[in-house]
Amino acid sequence: MSTSDDKALGSWYGMAVGDALGQSVKGLKPETVKQYFKTVDAYHDVKPHIGKGVKRYRMKGLYGVQTQAALAVSEVLLATKKPAPEAIADVLMRMGANGPEGYFGVFRRPEGCFYKTVESFLNRMDMAKSNEPYAFGATFSVALPIAAYMKRNSVTFRTQCVELARLFSIHPWEIVGTALTGFLVTRCLELQSASQPGALKHLFGDAVAFCEEVETLLQVEHGDAWHAVEKDPQAFSKTLRELETRYEPGQCDALGKWIAENASRFTGVDIVHPTQGHALTLLPFALLMLVDVPGGFGAVLTATLNYGREADKLGALAGAWAGALYGFDAIPDAWRSGLVNAKEIKARGEALARRKSWKGDKDLVAMELGLTNKEAEERRKFLPKETKKTAKKPAPLDDLWLGEEPRESISQLKEDPYKWRQFERDKAKKKRDRRRNPGFPE
Known part of the structure; x- marks a missing residue:
C-alpha cells in the first residue's frame, strides 16, 4: 500500500476509532471523565457507571451513528463511484427500517435531527434537498468517505460534498462544515506529521480559504440554502479567520472558551462549552486540538476526548484528521485490535483508499443489525428491573x-x-x- 493509501486508510479507520473511543465518555463533563477513567487512552467499560452519570449502556469498542452514516455513503460510493444522494437515502432508510426495541433501526444513538431527516425521505418532493434547518454537526462525517476516495480538493470534490450535505440539512453552517470536514482530510493527506505545537497553524488559513469557496458555491448554486436562515451564512469563514488570529500554542482552554462565546454571538443561544453539539463549536475546537497537540495520533485523540460531552463527534473528526496526518500505522495497536467489527471497517477503508469496487461478503444493513442486536441484548442486563408489589389495602x-x-x-x-x-x-x-x-x- 502506498503512503497516500495508508494515510487515506488511516483517516477512515481513525474516524471509527475516535467514534468508538468517544462512546464511553459521551455526555460526561471533563471532570467526570477524569474521575471515572482518568484519561481516554483505551476503550473503557461503562458498566460500572451506568446510572451514575452514564445513562445508557454502550458496547465497549463499538462505534456509533457517526461511523454508520459514513458507512452508508461508502456503500454507494464503492458501488457506483459517485456519492449519489438518492442512493444514499435509500441505504439510510433501509438501515432505519428494522432494529431492536429502543433503537432507530440499526442506528446507535442518533440525534433527533438525524432520524427526523431519515424519516422525512419518504415524503420529500425533492429527495436530494432537505428542508431541515439544523446545524449541530450531526452529519459532518458523511464527507469522510469522499475525502478518502478522492484524496484531493477539486471542484468535483466540493460539489459532491455540498450536494451530500444538502441531503441532510438546508442550514449553510452544516453544509459548509460537512464540506470542510472532508477538505481537512485531503489537506492532512498532503502534510507531514507535526512535532511542535502550532506547526500546523496554517491549517486555519487553508480552512478559511476553502470555506469562502464553498460559501460562494452556495450563494451561486444553492440560493435556497444560502438564505434559509436569518443567521450569518459566512459564520464559518469568519470564525476560523479570527481563530487563526487569536491562536497561541498551549492556550486550548482559553481559546475553547472563546469558541463557545463566538458561537453564542452568531447563534443568539447561550453556548457555554466548545464541546457542546453545534457546528460552530465542534469543528473549530477539534481543529484547534489537531493544531495544538503534537505527539502523534494517540496524543491528539486522547487530549480531545478527555473533554467529553459530544465525544463521539469530536472523536470522529479528530480521528479522521489525525489518521490522515499520521497514517494507519500510527494508530495504537490496542485501538486497532479493540475496535468492534475491525476487519470489515478496514476492508472498506482499503477499498476506498484504492478506489476499488467493493465485493464484500457482508451486507451493510445485515452487518449493522447484528451489531446493534448484540449491544441491545447486553443492554437489557442493565435496564432497571420493574418491581411488582401488591399494594397494601389501608x-x-x-x-x-x-x-x-x-x-x-x-x-x-x-x-x-x-x-x-x-x-x-x-x-x-x-x-x-x-x-x-x-x-x-x-
Whole structure:
C-alpha cells in the first residue's frame, strides 16, 4: 500500500476509532471523565457507571451513528463511484427500517435531527434537498468517505460534498462544515506529521480559504440554502479567520472558551462549552486540538476526548484528521485490535483508499443489525428491573376520630407505621373539612 493509501486508510479507520473511543465518555463533563477513567487512552467499560452519570449502556469498542452514516455513503460510493444522494437515502432508510426495541433501526444513538431527516425521505418532493434547518454537526462525517476516495480538493470534490450535505440539512453552517470536514482530510493527506505545537497553524488559513469557496458555491448554486436562515451564512469563514488570529500554542482552554462565546454571538443561544453539539463549536475546537497537540495520533485523540460531552463527534473528526496526518500505522495497536467489527471497517477503508469496487461478503444493513442486536441484548442486563408489589389495602379508619380514642387503639396504630400515617392524614382532612363546613356532622 502506498503512503497516500495508508494515510487515506488511516483517516477512515481513525474516524471509527475516535467514534468508538468517544462512546464511553459521551455526555460526561471533563471532570467526570477524569474521575471515572482518568484519561481516554483505551476503550473503557461503562458498566460500572451506568446510572451514575452514564445513562445508557454502550458496547465497549463499538462505534456509533457517526461511523454508520459514513458507512452508508461508502456503500454507494464503492458501488457506483459517485456519492449519489438518492442512493444514499435509500441505504439510510433501509438501515432505519428494522432494529431492536429502543433503537432507530440499526442506528446507535442518533440525534433527533438525524432520524427526523431519515424519516422525512419518504415524503420529500425533492429527495436530494432537505428542508431541515439544523446545524449541530450531526452529519459532518458523511464527507469522510469522499475525502478518502478522492484524496484531493477539486471542484468535483466540493460539489459532491455540498450536494451530500444538502441531503441532510438546508442550514449553510452544516453544509459548509460537512464540506470542510472532508477538505481537512485531503489537506492532512498532503502534510507531514507535526512535532511542535502550532506547526500546523496554517491549517486555519487553508480552512478559511476553502470555506469562502464553498460559501460562494452556495450563494451561486444553492440560493435556497444560502438564505434559509436569518443567521450569518459566512459564520464559518469568519470564525476560523479570527481563530487563526487569536491562536497561541498551549492556550486550548482559553481559546475553547472563546469558541463557545463566538458561537453564542452568531447563534443568539447561550453556548457555554466548545464541546457542546453545534457546528460552530465542534469543528473549530477539534481543529484547534489537531493544531495544538503534537505527539502523534494517540496524543491528539486522547487530549480531545478527555473533554467529553459530544465525544463521539469530536472523536470522529479528530480521528479522521489525525489518521490522515499520521497514517494507519500510527494508530495504537490496542485501538486497532479493540475496535468492534475491525476487519470489515478496514476492508472498506482499503477499498476506498484504492478506489476499488467493493465485493464484500457482508451486507451493510445485515452487518449493522447484528451489531446493534448484540449491544441491545447486553443492554437489557442493565435496564432497571420493574418491581411488582401488591399494594397494601389501608385498614378502615373512618371512625377513629369520631370520639375520644381509647389508649389501646392509639397504641395499636402506632405499632403500624402505615396505619398511623393514614390515621394522621385522615384526621387532618376531617379537621380541614370541619373548618370549611361548620355544618359538618360531629
